[in-house]
Amino acid sequence: MFDPYFLLALLEGTVTAAILALTAVGLSLVFGVMRVVNVAHGEFLMLGAVVAWYVATFVPGPPLMTWAAALVIAPLVVGGVAALADRLVLRRLNYEAEGTIVATIGLMYILQQAVLTGFGPGARAVEPPFDWMIDTPWFGYSGYKLAVVGLAALVLGAVWLFMTRSRAGLVMRATQIDRDMARAFGINVDRVYALVFALGAGLAALAAVLLVPVQQAHYLMGHDPMLMAFTVVIIGGLGSVRGTLIAALLIGLSDGVISFYWSPLLAKILATLFVALVLVFRPQGLFGERA
Amino acid sequence: MLKLEGVSGGYGAVQVLRGFSLEVPPGQVTCLMGRNGAGKTSALRAIMGQLRLSAGSITLNGQALHSLPAEEVPKTGIGYVPQGRRLFGPLSVQENLTIGLMTRRRGADQLERVLTLFPRLRERLTQRASTLSGGEQQMLAIGRALCLEPSVLLLDEPSEGLQPSMVALIRETVLRLKAEGVATLLVEQRAETVLALADQVAFVSAGAVAEVFARESLTKDHPAFGRWVGI
Numbered sequence: 001m002f003d004p005y006f007l008l009a010l011l012e013g014t015v016t017a018a019i020l021a022l023t024a025v026g027l028s029l030v031f032g033v034m035r036v037v038n039v040a041h042g043e044f045l046m047l048g049a050v051v052a053w054y055v056a057t058f059v060p061g062p063p064l065m066t067w068a069a070a071l072v073i074a075p076l077v078v079g080g081v082a083a084l085a086d087r088l089v090l091r092r093l094n095y096e097a098e099g100t101i102v103a104t105i106g107l108m109y110i111l112q113q114a115v116l117t118g119f120g121p122g123a124r125a126v127e128p129p130f131d132w133m134i135d136t137p138w139f140g141y142s143g144y145k146l147a148v149v150g151l152a153a154l155v156l157g158a159v160w161l162f163m164t165r166s167r168a169g170l171v172m173r174a175t176q177i178d179r180d181m182a183r184a185f186g187i188n189v190d191r192v193y194a195l196v197f198a199l200g201a202g203l204a205a206l207a208a209v210l211l212v213p214v215q216q217a218h219y220l221m222g223h224d225p226m227l228m229a230f231t232v233v234i235i236g237g238l239g240s241v242r243g244t245l246i247a248a249l250l251i252g253l254s255d256g257v258i259s260f261y262w263s264p265l266l267a268k269i270l271a272t273l274f275v276a277l278v279l280v281f282r283p284q285g286l287f288g289e290r291a
Numbered sequence: 292m293l294k295l296e297g298v299s300g301g302y303g304a305v306q307v308l309r310g311f312s313l314e315v316p317p318g319q320v321t322c323l324m325g326r327n328g329a330g331k332t333s334a335l336r337a338i339m340g341q342l343r344l345s346a347g348s349i350t351l352n353g354q355a356l357h358s359l360p361a362e363e364v365p366k367t368g369i370g371y372v373p374q375g376r377r378l379f380g381p382l383s384v385q386e387n388l389t390i391g392l393m394t395r396r397r398g399a400d401q402l403e404r405v406l407t408l409f410p411r412l413r414e415r416l417t418q419r420a421s422t423l424s425g426g427e428q429q430m431l432a433i434g435r436a437l438c439l440e441p442s443v444l445l446l447d448e449p450s451e452g453l454q455p456s457m458v459a460l461i462r463e464t465v466l467r468l469k470a471e472g473v474a475t476l477l478v479e480q481r482a483e484t485v486l487a488l489a490d491q492v493a494f495v496s497a498g499a500v501a502e503v504f505a506r507e508s509l510t511k512d513h514p515a516f517g518r519w520v521g522i
């Protein structure tokens with residue numbers, strides 16, 4: 001028999017999956033192309049939310065307009081911060097695996113403390129750009145949340161097209177496969193890395209702008225999304241964008257349903273258990289290629 | 292003229308080139324021979340800026356290559372076909388060639404030239420590079436390097452593991468490029484291929500060029516082959 005609550009849980013799960021996919025695709029791109037495990041990825045999301053709050057608060061105009069402005073400004077600002085971090089820190093470490101993990105842990109704390117100092121310890125809300133309700137026979141549902149799903153799908157589609165159809169995407173894929181040979185054909189690998197790191201951070205910031213109207217901006221808000229994004233990327237296969245998208249859908253939907261019927265904590269426990277099983281039985285992830 | 296003078300360098304603390312000197316004249320085929328680990332591949336990697344030099348210089352027509360970032364070297368007119376081909380395997384044939392064309396303005400003309408040279412690639416444009424046969428992969432590796440319109444082509448054991456018909460095609464290609472004025476620096480282990488193609492042969496040992504011979508002074512039973520290559 002049809003259970004309307006199941007539909008509600010699926011909708012909530014789809015919203016989670018959409019945000020998660022945007023966040024995790026950035027993380028996956030950075031690892032796939034640069035082989036850098038970016039522990040500061042969640043802080044880029046947090047920074048995006050904070051920038052969105054500043055834009056919503058200080059840019060005059062109706063909420064829809066300031067939110068649209070934040071959609072453009074936050075990824076640009078956060079992408080710029082990431083490109084700077086790449087230039088000042090990661091490039092100097094020659095993108096060496098262990099060194100970059102330690103460096104991005106440091107970056108994580110620097111960003112957190114900088115935001116704590118400037119933005120303060122409180123959580124701050126951003127008004128939703130619109131408050132339409134979609135009425136079903138059983139419940140009303142936020143039109144904004146459905147718009148989030150649609151927008152995330154659009155952005156992910158654009159990222160997919162960018163990677164598979166554009167010249168810059170081709171350069172990124174070639175660099176991912178063999179950076180020495182990419183250099184042997186005139187590709188400036190340092191510039192590609194800076195672009196990828198900025199793109200990954202920009203996607204996290206974009207996810208944050210979509211998220212802040214339903215979850216307030218706070219200097220510690222990057223922690224959970226980062227753990228979830230790592231969960232998704234490990235399950236999907238490190239560096240596999242397709243795997244990341246499928247895993248985001250899987251984890252997002254299961255999170256929605258399990259959280260709704262049982263508890264959010266159980267959803268996290270099961271996701272972590274799933275990661276452990278993947279690491280034991282298929283360490284390259286469900287869609288990753290064995291090294 | 293591509294010139295290496297007293298080139299020393301290696302990977303980290305390990306020195307693999309120790310005073311490597313060689314001149315590659317324009318429009319000629321220069322073959323490098325030597326035992327495994329002698330430094331042949333490292334010499335090509337040094338030219339491409341992929342090996343850290345501790346001494347010496349590499350110049351092309353007077354322009355210093357050793358001080359350029361690795362990604363600037365191909366723009367000076369050097370095409371590289373590495374050992375094992377190192378294609379961008381998950382990318383299509385077309386995409387591999389597009390990567391080769393990125394530094395060129397007249398991309399369409401050069402692509403057409405490559406596809407005329409290797410018509411088999413035209414039939415495989417949408418196929419993943421990793422799914423090609425060994426011979427087709429080698430054609431693609433050479434074609435990708437030719438997309439750069441090089442004046443010097445570095446070929447590292449291009450006939451390794453290929454059937455005789457493909458080896459013959461590669462020889463024919465090298466001679467055709469020579470006729471077009473392209474200089475080739477070829478690492479090769481087969482004496483018959485070297486004797487069929489080379490204008491000069493440099494024998495490499497312990498990270499340096501030990502002896503250089505003009506083709507005319509070499510025969511298949513020349514003692515240099517036994518001394519430096521062991522054949």
